[in-house]
Amino acid sequence: MTDHELWSEAVGRVKSEYTALSDSIKQRLSGLTSEIRALKDEHQKLMARFSADNPCERCNGICCRYGKHHFTAVELIVYLVSESLLFAPSFEHPVCPYIGGSGCMMAPALRPFNCIIFICEDLDDRLDEASRTGLLAIENRLRQLYQEFDALLGNRFANGLLITFQRALDSGSPIFNCRIME
Numbered sequence: 001m002t003d004h005e006l007w008s009e010a011v012g013r014v015k016s017e018y019t020a021l022s023d024s025i026k027q028r029l030s031g032l033t034s035e036i037r038a039l040k041d042e043h044q045k046l047m048a049r050f051s052a053d054n055p056c057e058r059c060n061g062i063c064c065r066y067g068k069h070h071f072t073a074v075e076l077i078v079y080l081v082s083e084s085l086l087f088a089p090s091f092e093h094p095v096c097p098y099i100g101g102s103g104c105m106m107a108p109a110l111r112p113f114n115c116i117i118f119i120c121e122d123l124d125d126r127l128d129e130a131s132r133t134g135l136l137a138i139e140n141r142l143r144q145l146y147q148e149f150d151a152l153l154g155n156r157f158a159n160g161l162l163i164t165f166q167r168a169l170d171s172g173s174p175i176f177n178c179r180i181m182e
Helices: 003-020 023-048 055-059 073-082 113-117 121-126 129-153 161-171
Strands: none
Touching: 003 073, 003 161, 023 073, 023 113, 023 129, 073 129, 073 161, 113 129
8 A cells, every 4th residue: 555545544544433433522632632733833933933034944854854654643633623624745755745845734733743842953052941941841731632632542643643544454443442432
């Protein structure tokens, strides 16, 4: 199966399993995704204060290397809950399949956890102590929220959507290992 086929089937499976979740679980996921999006936006705004001269454009994506497995089922659920239009990755892209002609295909609030928390040396050197403390608090809270997703849906999603889906296929099990109907 190609990466494109795996992506398409994984997205379809998560959508299907999400649809089958009970209303109470969907409600809880909605609250979690809202907080995740707000924290990622806050993180991006804080980082933007230190990157006014666009060091990311000069760098040309070193932080995006090996991004294929950064997009997880959690990020896909954030897309589903927020009713955001899902992008089509380009698995032929040499750096990251989620980079398009204008950079990342995802708005900051929808980007994977690994992408959001990564701070290159150039940007790290620019941060003041208060900003470091704020960014660490955001990262820690995001980690807690992702753990809540894992607990609520009965799976560990840190491995990425494609890996999580392939494991579910290989074992014949669902992606969400929770009681989906109440």
